[in-house]
Amino acid sequence: MKGQSIFWDRDLPEPALHGAAPLPDRVDVAVVGGGFTGLSAALHLARGGRSVAVLEAGRIGAGASSRNGGMVGPSFHKLGSAGLLARYGETKTLALMREGLHALDHFEALIRDEGIQCDLQMRGRFRGARTLADRESMARECDWLHRNLGLESRMVDAADQRDEIGSDTYRGGVVYLRDGGVHPRKLVLELARLADAAGAVVVPGCPVTALRHDGPDVTLATPRGSLRAGEVVLATNGYADRRSAAMARRVVPIETFVVATEELSPERMAELTPRGRMFGETGRVFMWYRPTPDGRRFIFGGRLARAGAGPEACKAAFAPSVARVFPQLDGVRFDHAWSGQIAYTPDHSPHLGMVDGVWLAGGYCGSGVTRSVYLGMKLARRILGQPGAETALDDLPFDKVPFSPFSRQGAALLTRWYAWQDARDLRRAAAAEG
Template identity: 40%
Template sequence: MNHPVNDLLADCKLAPYWWDDVPRPAIVEAALPGAVDVAVVGAGYTGLHAALQTARGQRSTLVLDAEEAGWGCSTRNGGQVSTSIKPGFDPLARRHGATRAFEILKEGQRSLAFIGDFIRSERIDCDFGAVGRFHAAHNAVQYEALARRVGAQPKGLEVEAHMVPRAEQRSELGSDAYWGGAVYTQHCSVHPARYHQGLLERALEAGVQVAPRTPVARIERQGDRFLVHTARGNVLARDVVVATNGYTGAATPWLQRRVIPIGSYMIATEELPPGLMDRLIPKNRIVSDTRKVVYYYRASPDRRRILFGGRVSHQETDPRASAPRLHADMAKVFPELAGTRISHSWCGFVAYTFDELMHVGKHDGMHYAMGYCGAGVGTSSYFGMRVGQQVLGLAEGRTALDGLAFQTRPLYSGNPWFLAPSVLYYRWRDRCSF
């Protein structure tokens, strides 16, 4: 039975589902200090973790954000946490050598361990759990490729994983849309806005000053200091950390040329009938698939809704336009949801890079960490923490990504004109057996 789009969207909120539980924080707008030890641009996971380190290291720390704290992808993501490094060992070894490839992948594993340890040690109530990921193969060729990767993991980089053939798929996922898949048992889920709120509270308790609605216009080098120009006045800082990821703009043009902002879109269903979730996602896994233009989805923490995300268009669109497209894709996976209404539709910008690696480093004296390629809940937290340690001059702040060339392309200035043809190409590949 076909359901008109207007029926599906009748009561849809164009805001993240997560904000129902955790509205954007109302931080009192205080006067900006004239000078600080550390100015952090961006109040998401990366910026707040860096700020928490520097404030606890007795450095006066100011975090600036153009919007409310956490307004960007830190509270818009799907709450899926993995080891997050996209390239495998072989391509990384070809680029950087076997030793560095090993350490880069180890950093991904460390990021997964770090976020769990941090949440537990800081006692943040954010529905965090090691639920495991079902990574579904969208065709038979991809299932075999996935099985080879699981069966031949590089020594020292092994993670707990096992294959689930198509005949047994419904033990993991109530769908016949895939050809089986792999279960990564240590991957986790989290309520991203609750996690961000807990992190924000820890930062404020440590003495961090957070200035929302304070866009940075430019950053000017003045000897061994930086003059940060904002819409509300200027601040002199000894150190600057840029933590803007998919929202990196003209204030830092060198970085803007090196990240590719890509919209990622999500919907939440209305509450489902009792018992249905036990058929659709029986083990409460987070789910992704092997498409290059990927889908990712999960049950809400209370297991009453499906949260379904992906890229729905070769160009950027708005949440009202993306909602029915995502709903149609969701119904292909779960035909039982064809008539289910959408309660929320939203989007956020992730940052890809030309080598599909996140990057950590310094340019013109300013620290940065960004480019998480759509898998940044764990890595943005971990590398934000490491950057904070680097600002403090601590040896443990070193990472395997330090000093890697941060690539750009000729004529690229931050507007990804090539995105539409790239998405069309990868959608074609996803339909074929590559």
């Protein structure tokens, strides 16, 4: 998106790093991609005694790590308990969902123990039910999560939802108490600082143009020269292309869009979010939204604009949905609009492991803040041969995407189909409830 203005960039200078010039001739591990996954892996590899180079095509965190909404939580599987039970059975389902809790535990501990300054605010998330049927389904899911995983949540009746959100559009909803938010740009810069301090060579503006297996090593070609590495980690996720083909063949990149409002009065902010919650809603194509960490604006995100939309088209696409939830914001000015690419997988699950002779971690399906930091650490442990490297994801095959060259077009068509289905379901629900 040309001309985009990313809210998270405000007042944050680029980090001062000790990036080598020229590149080292050889390192133990080369990490391709300087986002959450790559920097997390580099940090733990460097502390484990490996020589590491992180090669980032743009600035540090140029991809989704600086463009997301910064919402954190257990990030349970996209299929939900019912979908997982049907596909994998009870034992595997519980293991996969517990992995989300482990990821959140690791994330919170890392922020605390490393003193990472990223505006972590664990104030919970309210998810609104668009229909009564949605609310009933959410209640069943929350009951299952509590009974089987001990996850605390609280159902909210429509009559009481004004205590959570300044809106009457939903038929109630649920508060997930272990959710919260961070400033994602601050987080990725802090990870870069820690990796740099641990001895990793972090090199922005250094795209990898080719990978070639050369005996026991892999040679990485870049505009700054070639680099040999004993191991390679591809952490390109939704920005993978032919240069990181092992990842690109296994994920579907999907463009998502975000807008940030102008500054709002403290009274208006308190009306919109009385408890400072994060927010989401039911639906196949839904909108997520949240207050900024400083409590002065609201950010709204989702797949609401057409692929390739510019800033003004993006703002126009969000305006009706923002007014649907918050009529009091009808006509509000959006000061910032941007887009980014997330990565979906055929089985709706993230993956990690070795594929085609390189290490991969990615496919977070839009819930990657905690997962990426966690799986970067797990991948490093696996490379180092350390205990605690195993995950419940290890035996899930990281399959190639069928008809991969056409996956972007297919995803765009599917999004439009889902949006039509959502509109149809809302009409039917309104008729039934009316």
